[in-house]
Structure formats: C-alpha cells, structure tokens
Amino acid sequence: MPHQKTPDNPPARLSLISRHLAPDYPINTPYAVERLPDTVDTSLLPKTQIRAISSSPTMSPQPPHPTILIPGPIEFDDAVLQSMSHYSESHVAPGFVATFGETLSMLRKLLQTTDPASQPFVLSGSGTLGWDLIAANLIEPGEDVLVLGTGYFSDGFADCLAVYGAKVTELKAAVGSRPQLPEIEKALSEKRYKAITVTHVDTSTGVLSELANLSALVRRVSPDTLVFVDGVCSVACEELDFDGWKLDGVVTASQKAIGCPAGLSISMFSGRAIKALESRKTPPASYFASMKKWLPIMQNYENKKPSYFATPSPQLVHALHTALSQILSKPLSERFARHKETSDRIKKAVADLGLKQVAPNPDDQAHGMTAIYLPETVQIPQILPSLAKRGVVFAGGIHKEIVTKYIRFGHMGVSVLDLSRGDIDRAIKALEEGLSECGYQKA
Amino acid sequence: MPHQKTPDNPPARLSLISRHLAPDYPINTPYAVERLPDTVDTSLLPKTQIRAISSSPTMSPQPPHPTILIPGPIEFDDAVLQSMSHYSESHVAPGFVATFGETLSMLRKLLQTTDPASQPFVLSGSGTLGWDLIAANLIEPGEDVLVLGTGYFSDGFADCLAVYGAKVTELKAAVGSRPQLPEIEKALSEKRYKAITVTHVDTSTGVLSELANLSALVRRVSPDTLVFVDGVCSVACEELDFDGWKLDGVVTASQKAIGCPAGLSISMFSGRAIKALESRKTPPASYFASMKKWLPIMQNYENKKPSYFATPSPQLVHALHTALSQILSKPLSERFARHKETSDRIKKAVADLGLKQVAPNPDDQAHGMTAIYLPETVQIPQILPSLAKRGVVFAGGIHKEIVTKYIRFGHMGVSVLDLSRGDIDRAIKALEEGLSECGYQKA
Numbered sequence: 001m002p003h004q005k006t007p008d009n010p011p012a013r014l015s016l017i018s019r020h021l022a023p024d025y026p027i028n029t030p031y032a033v034e035r036l037p038d039t040v041d042t043s044l045l046p047k048t049q050i051r052a053i054s055s056s057p058t059m060s061p062q063p064p065h066p067t068i069l070i071p072g073p074i075e076f077d078d079a080v081l082q083s084m085s086h087y088s089e090s091h092v093a094p095g096f097v098a099t100f101g102e103t104l105s106m107l108r109k110l111l112q113t114t115d116p117a118s119q120p121f122v123l124s125g126s127g128t129l130g131w132d133l134i135a136a137n138l139i140e141p142g143e144d145v146l147v148l149g150t151g152y153f154s155d156g157f158a159d160c161l162a163v164y165g166a167k168v169t170e171l172k173a174a175v176g177s178r179p180q181l182p183e184i185e186k187a188l189s190e191k192r193y194k195a196i197t198v199t200h201v202d203t204s205t206g207v208l209s210e211l212a213n214l215s216a217l218v219r220r221v222s223p224d225t226l227v228f229v230d231g232v233c234s235v236a237c238e239e240l241d242f243d244g245w246k247l248d249g250v251v252t253a254s255q256k257a258i259g260c261p262a263g264l265s266i267s268m269f270s271g272r273a274i275k276a277l278e279s280r281k282t283p284p285a286s287y288f289a290s291m292k293k294w295l296p297i298m299q300n301y302e303n304k305k306p307s308y309f310a311t312p313s314p315q316l317v318h319a320l321h322t323a324l325s326q327i328l329s330k331p332l333s334e335r336f337a338r339h340k341e342t343s344d345r346i347k348k349a350v351a352d353l354g355l356k357q358v359a360p361n362p363d364d365q366a367h368g369m370t371a372i373y374l375p376e377t378v379q380i381p382q383i384l385p386s387l388a389k390r391g392v393v394f395a396g397g398i399h400k401e402i403v404t405k406y407i408r409f410g411h412m413g414v415s416v417l418d419l420s421r422g423d424i425d426r427a428i429k430a431l432e433e434g435l436s437e438c439g440y441q442k443a
Numbered sequence: 444m445p446h447q448k449t450p451d452n453p454p455a456r457l458s459l460i461s462r463h464l465a466p467d468y469p470i471n472t473p474y475a476v477e478r479l480p481d482t483v484d485t486s487l488l489p490k491t492q493i494r495a496i497s498s499s500p501t502m503s504p505q506p507p508h509p510t511i512l513i514p515g516p517i518e519f520d521d522a523v524l525q526s527m528s529h530y531s532e533s534h535v536a537p538g539f540v541a542t543f544g545e546t547l548s549m550l551r552k553l554l555q556t557t558d559p560a561s562q563p564f565v566l567s568g569s570g571t572l573g574w575d576l577i578a579a580n581l582i583e584p585g586e587d588v589l590v591l592g593t594g595y596f597s598d599g600f601a602d603c604l605a606v607y608g609a610k611v612t613e614l615k616a617a618v619g620s621r622p623q624l625p626e627i628e629k630a631l632s633e634k635r636y637k638a639i640t641v642t643h644v645d646t647s648t649g650v651l652s653e654l655a656n657l658s659a660l661v662r663r664v665s666p667d668t669l670v671f672v673d674g675v676c677s678v679a680c681e682e683l684d685f686d687g688w689k690l691d692g693v694v695t696a697s698q699k700a701i702g703c704p705a706g707l708s709i710s711m712f713s714g715r716a717i718k719a720l721e722s723r724k725t726p727p728a729s730y731f732a733s734m735k736k737w738l739p740i741m742q743n744y745e746n747k748k749p750s751y752f753a754t755p756s757p758q759l760v761h762a763l764h765t766a767l768s769q770i771l772s773k774p775l776s777e778r779f780a781r782h783k784e785t786s787d788r789i790k791k792a793v794a795d796l797g798l799k800q801v802a803p804n805p806d807d808q809a810h811g812m813t814a815i816y817l818p819e820t821v822q823i824p825q826i827l828p829s830l831a832k833r834g835v836v837f838a839g840g841i842h843k844e845i846v847t848k849y850i851r852f853g854h855m856g857v858s859v860l861d862l863s864r865g866d867i868d869r870a871i872k873a874l875e876e877g878l879s880e881c882g883y884q885k886a
Contacts, residue, residue: 085524085525160730
C-alpha cells in the first residue's frame with residue numbers, strides 16, 4: 001500500500017482511517033466479517049503508543065505495529081516469530097522429526113493428559129479443520145450429535161457435523177449465555193447421542209462453558225456419549241484437564257492463547273475416541289482430514305520415526321515447539337491464574353466505564369477475551385478507529401443477533417504474561433479515551 | 444538434540460550419521476516414508492561445503508545448514524523466510540487483506556490466466572488438500588473420473604477421489620513412463636468421464652506429463668470432461684499455460700518451486716470448474732475444504748474486502764506474497780528456461796556417471812527434479828549419508844515398485860536461479876564423490 005500523507009487535523013485523520021473500515025465493505029456471507037480497523041498506516045499512530053521494539057540482537061525485532069488485542073490471532077513472542085523463519089529442512093529429517101515429536105509430547109502436558117491412549121494431532125490447516133476431524137472421523141452418517149449452542153462458533157460446528165451426515169440437535173442458549181445442566185440432562189435422556197459438543201469459549205460472545213460438571217453429567221446420564229470440546233479460544237488460557245474431566249476430544253488452533261501464528265489445527269483425542277475411529281463401519285469421510293491416515297504418522301513422529309502422509313510445515317511446527325516450550329517452562333496453574341487476574345481487571349474496568357458484557361453472568365465469562373456491549377450512542381465505525389489511533393486493535397462483533405452492538409477485546413498470551421509490554425493497561429486507557437472521544441460519558 | 448562430539452575418523456563419522464537413517468525406522472504405511480539423512484548435526488559437515496550465509500543486515504540470515512535438494516521443501520530465499528516472521532496482524536485488517544488479494548492476483552500471472560472466470564484459492568493446508576478440493580467439490584458421488592497413473596502421487600489422487608465417492612478408472616503406465624495419448628483416447632471413448640486427472644510431474648518418478656496435447660485430445664474426444672492437473676511439483680518450474688491449454692484446475696503447494704514454506708494449498712480453477720461447483724446436485728462433501736464456502740472469501744480478498752470463513756495464516760500468506768513477487772519480477776519464460784538448462788546439465792552429469800533415470804525418455808523427464816537409479820552395488824543407506832557429509836540432502840525413493848533402488852534430486856527455485864549459491868555444482872560434485880566413496884566406478 002502506498003504511504004499516505006498524515007493530515008494534521010484529527011478529524012481528517014479519523015476520516016482517513018475510517019475509509020478503511022467495514023462500512024465500505026459489503027458482507028459477503030452473513031455475519032462472517034470480523035470488522036477491524038486498518039493496521040497498515042502506522043504513520044498515523046503516535047509512536048509512544050505502539051509497543052516498544054525488543055532490543056535484543058538474538059531475537060527477531062518486530063517493527064512498530066499496532067497491538068493486536070482481538071480474540072486471535074494474538075501478539076506473538078519474538079522467539080516464536082524467529083522460529084517461523086527457520087531455514088528449510090526436510091519434513092522427514094531426524095532433526096525435524098524430533099522437533100515434531102517433542103511438540104506432540106508437549107501438547108499432552110498442555111492438555112494435562114498422561115493417559116498413553118490419548119493421541120495428539122498437529123495438521124496444517126486452521127482451527128476449523130478440527131471440526132472436520134471430529135465430523136468426518138468420529139461420527140458416522142445418521143448418528144445423533146447434541147451441540148450445545150453458545151453462538152456463531154457452535155453454529156459452525158453444527159453445520160460442519162451436518163455436512164458429514166450427522167443428525168444434529170442444537171440446544172441453543174440465549175445470546176450471552178450457555179445451555180444449563182438440567183436442560184442438557186433432559187436432552188441426553190430423550191435420545192441416545194453418539195457425541196455431545198461444547199464450545200469451551202465461544203469467541204462470538206465470550207461465553208465460557210463449564211466442562212467438569214458437564215462431563216460428569218454426561219458420564220452419569222449417557223456414559224457412551226463422547227464429549228468433544230471446541231477449545232480454539234480456551235486452550236492455554238483456561239483451565240482444561242483432559243484426563244481429570246474425562247474429555248474425548250479437544251480441537252484448537254495455533255494462533256490464540258498458544259501464541260503461535262495461524263496455520264495449524266491442533267487436537268487431542270482420548271482412547272475412547274480412537275476406538276470410535278477404529279471401529280467405524282464406514283471409512284472416514286475425508287482424505288486430507290482422515291484420522292486413520294494421520295494416526296500412524298503422529299504416532300511415528302512422537303516416536304521420532306520419519307513418516308509421510310502429507311507434508312507438514314516445518315516452520316510452523318518449529319514455532320509451535322517454541323511456543324509450547326515457553327508455556328511449559330512455568331506451572332500451567334500460574335498461567336491460568338494470570339489470565340484470570342487480568343480478565344478480572346479488564347472486566348472491572350469495563351464495569352467502571354458503565355458498560356455491560358455480552359456474557360452477564362460472571363461464571364459464564366471467558367478469561368482470554370471480553371465481549372463488550374457499546375453504549376447506544378457509540379458505533380463500531382467510530383470506536384475501532386479511535387482505538388487504532390491509540391495503537392490498539394479490537395475486533396467488532398460476529399454474532400448475528402447483536403453484530404453491530406458490541407466489540408471484542410482479546411487478552412491472551414504475551415499481552416497478559418509480559419507486563420513490560422503494557423498492552424493491557426494501554427488498551428484499557430485507549431478504551432476510556434476512545435469512548436470519551438466518541439462522546440460517551442458514564443451515566 | 445544434544446550436540447554430538449565429532450569423531451575424527453571418517454568411517455566412525457559415517458556410522459554416526461548412518462544411525463539416523465531409515466534402516467532404523469520401520470515404515471509405518473507402505474512406501475510412505477521418504478528416507479533422508481540427518482540434517483541436524485551440522486558439526487559433521489565441512490564448513491566450506493555448506494552454503495554461505497547472507498551478510499546483508501536487512502535479510503534474515505540463515506545459519507549454516509545442509510542444502511536441501513529434495514523434491515520439496517526446497518531451499519528458501521532470505522526475504523521469503525523473513526516474511527514468515529511478520530509481526531501479528533488481524534486476518535481481516537485492510538493491510539493483510541491487500542496482501543492476500545495481491546497474492547491471489549499474482550497467482551493468475553504465475554499460472555498464465557487472464558480469464559476473469561478463473562478463480563485462485565489459497566488455503567491453510569498441504570498440497571494434498573488440493574486433491575480434496577477437487578474430489579469433494581467438483582465431482583459428485585458416482586461420477587466417473589479417469590486418473591492417469593504415473594506413480595505414487597497419481598495413486599494418492601485416485602484414493603482421494605474414491606473417498607468422496609467418485610468411480611475411478613486408473614490408466615496406469617509402466618514405472619518411469621506415462622499413459623500415451625492413443626490409450627487415453629481409447630479410454631475416453633469408452634466411457635463418459637466427468638473429469639480426467641493428470642499429475643504434471645509425479646514426484647515419485649520424475650515423470651513429466653504433457654498437458655497441451657492431452658487437453659486438446661480431451662476437448663476433441665470428450666469436450667465436457669474437466670481437465671484437472673496435480674501441479675505440486677511443476678507449478679513455477681514447468682511451463683504451464685492455464686488459459687492456452689484450456690485447463691480446468693491446477694492444484695499445487697507452497698513448498699516446491701514456488702519457494703514458500705509448506706503450509707498452503709494453492710489452486711486455480713476455470714469458469715467451467717466453478718460452474719460444476721455451482722451446479723452440484725449435492726452439497727460439497729467437506730466443510731473445511733468446501734469451495735462454496737471459500738469462493739466468496741477468495742473473491743472478496745482479491746477485491747480487497749475483508750471476509751471470514753476460517754482464519755488464514757497471515758505469516759504464510761506474506762511469505763507467499765514475497766515469493767510470488769520475486770518470481771514475477773522476471774519473465775516466466777526465463778524462469779522455465781533456467782530450470783530446463785539446469786535440468787539438462789544435471790541429467791547429462793547423471794548419464795556421464797553411467798547412471799540411468801527412472802524416466803528413461805527425455806520427453807517424459809521433469810525439469811525440477813531427477814529420479815536416479817543407483818548402481819546395483821550402492822544402497823540408499825550408504826549414498827545419502829555420503830552426500831550429507833558433503834552438505835547436500837537428496838531424497839530416497841517412494842514408488843513402491845522401486846523404493847530401495849533410486850534417489851531423488853530436487854532442483855527448483857533459488858538453488859537453480861541463484862548461481863552464487865553454487866548448490867547445483869556442489870550437488871553434482873557430491874554425487875560423483877559420494878558414489879566413489881561407496882565404491883562405485885563407472886563401467
């Protein structure tokens with residue numbers, strides 16, 4: 001993009017940024033656009049308000065850029081980004097095989113599973129591919145699946161399951177809430193479900209689902225039903241005890257709390273899930289996403305044996321290895337606590353501003369993101385550029401029923417854990433100042 | 444991996460490298476392991492024989508490493524690797540949207556299509572995902588597909604088509620050859636095929652298929668039959684005229700001649716192919732690989748409009764943008780000519796060594812790789828470490844009928860185009876010396 005001259009008067013500057021905003025862009029698929037301000041023309045940003053550059057010569061120095069505080073992709077650590085530019089290696093050379101194998105083993109620790117029957121998968125793809133893994137491999141056409149409806153992403157999971165022939169029952173909660181245990185128990189007692197799916201954090205609403213009691217309920221009421229978790233916006237920032245909670249599958253992606261650039265589908269399946277795969281009456285309904293094809297490959301990599309089905313991305317796997325090494329260098333409990341503390345601080349600041357969250361019940365609120373209703377007088381095309389001017393990028397809404405009414409603030413990974421960055425404080429201050437610039441005053 | 448002490452005597456050094464080789468690793472899926480020597484312990488490599496490090500402070504300096512001359516991934520340019528560590532951006536921010544849009548437009552130029560009905564796709568995934576795109580979107584269950592059998596990769600394409608319900612007829616050629624036009628004409632006249640698939644270069648044999656005459660034949664004999672090309676090992680190193688040759692689909696990957704790290708499925712489809720998608724009687728048989736879901740997203744990105752179905756990888760797309768910008772900075776004809784010249788030089792050197800190629804007919808030989816039969820007295824576990832000692836990494840065999848009998852030498856991208864690297868000369872010299880070390884003398 002050509003460099004644009006910076007106008008001197010703020011209104012013109014605001015207008016210059018606004019030109020890049022969503023109102024100019026027709027939405028191609030309903031509710032499918034995440035609206036965000038321009039992140040290109042950093043000349044418009046006050047230099048003191050964008051994050052400091054690392055001065056370490058051994059790290060990949062990131063040029064000045066707006067701080068990405070959307071619910072993924074997040075800001076990345078220098079060492080992780082440096083791993084992305086790893087020199088070329090063969091995907092079956094022992095060095096890379098060892099790196100991939102260690103990465104898979106570290107995923108076991110991140111998801112807190114020591115059961116040798118648990119099986120991690122890392123594939124080139126996005127978080128969405130995890131839905132296909134479950135739908136094409138662990139459910140057979142005509143089998144019933146109960147989807148707990150929390151928003152845009154549980155709807156997507158339901159759509160994906162239906163594509164592969166599952167008979168989907170979606171138990172939908174009101175916007176900002178989640179299905180409650182008694183109604184889930186009722187649904188489970190009415191029909192025999194092959195599986196139940198739950199979106200741990202629905203990125204469209206910031207609603208956190210409760211897994212431990214849910215899984216206990218399923219085991220009590222319908223013990224053969226497999227419990228599958230969409231952990232795209234929860235893994236590495238929310239407590240998740242794969243073994244203790246008796247989960248059968250968790251699918252996630254690289255670019256959220258794990259803190260590795262996008263491009264990897266990451267998942268963990270239980271021995272029960274692998275049995276469901278192996279006892280299918282029909283072959284898996286996908287080739288690239290066939291867990292039968294990938295299972296021996298993943299097992300071999302973890303055993304440090306080269307193996308080939310389709311070429312993985314050595315660079316992304318190196319970056320994931322670096323990210324997981326960093327995560328596991330400290331107790332996970334500390335990581336989750338830090339995310340909770342920061343989340344509490346943000347949610348208090350939001351309340352102090354007189355704003356409401358999409359998820360009103362504190363027990364239902366995610367700790368890696370906050371979905372915030374805007375004051376009625378403030379519109380997304382005003383507030384996001386106002387934040388961008390202050391070096392902070394939030395996301396607009398994505399849930400179809402409230403899409404224009406709220407914004408989303410992601411707080412995961414280095415922005416939460418590395419206090420020296422000052423990301424969170426700057427974001428809270430930007431939100432206060434931005435709302436004020438948009439004419440909002442707390443009642 | 445722990446650093447290993449370098450033994451002083453060459454036999455022990457050879458043995459140290461050999462420990463990392465394939466014989467220690469059981470093959471998990473038949474013929475599915477590409478055998479390669481260790482690329483980790485560079486302390487074993489004479490420093491003068493590994494490629495020089497760039498001294499430019501603006502580039503990502505690559506540490507000393509063995510030169511990867513396998514048929515993908517290839518060696519990457521410094522600027523491409525630098526793009527991999529791009530700071531975090533939103534996947535729907537205008538800056539990234541512009542980069543992605545330009546990338547899609549550049550793919551049109553690379554594939555030589557100016558027909559506005561042609562549609563490029565760039566998805567997170569591997570080259571294999573391209574097979575799923577065709578099989579799940581452009582063929583409906585029960586439809587007949589003629590697969591031209593050239594080796595391991597055409598067999599894989601056939602398997603993938605069958606997973607989604609295509610009725611596959613595979614017209615297999617002898618190892619090292621390709622189906623001939625008269626037999627293809629006969630097959631096309633016997634049945635009405637929805638599509639024909641051809642592997643432009645089968646990476647398992649180094650066989651190059653002829654597309655222009657093939658496509659003309661299909662148009663003459665069976666004009667409604669769609670022509671789909673697996674271009675994973677051909678795009679950006681072999682002449683490919685999408686419009687002129689009236690192709691309906693070309694699927695490829697990032698990590699071969701395009702010269703961008705692995706992790707992207709890259710494809711181009713004709714207006715006829717898109718019509719086949721839009722007129723399906725059944726919905727696409729995949730969710731993540733649904734071209735109906737991705738079509739508006741790709742169109743919006745190219746029109747510089749943010750759009751969301753699943754999160755792309757900004758870092759990989761930046762690297763692809765850099766790679767394509769470099770490719771298109773010079774005439775494509777020059778690029779193809781350079782690959783042909785280098786290939787001719789390598790094939791002459793192979794013949795001068797008294798060795799035979801898997802593809803004996805010069806017209807059938809790829810220009811981005813050479814599959815070389817080993818002398819009967821030389822085994823893969825001897826020659827690959829001997830090459831590795833000399834800083835050069837070749838691949839072992841992968842075609843099931845000849846898997847232990849040949850090696851593969853990839854010559855694509857910067858190793859061919861940047862003479863200052865000396866990669867090709869060093870590889871030819873290493874092959875000569877390595878064979879000699881293994882006791883081979885030309886008869």
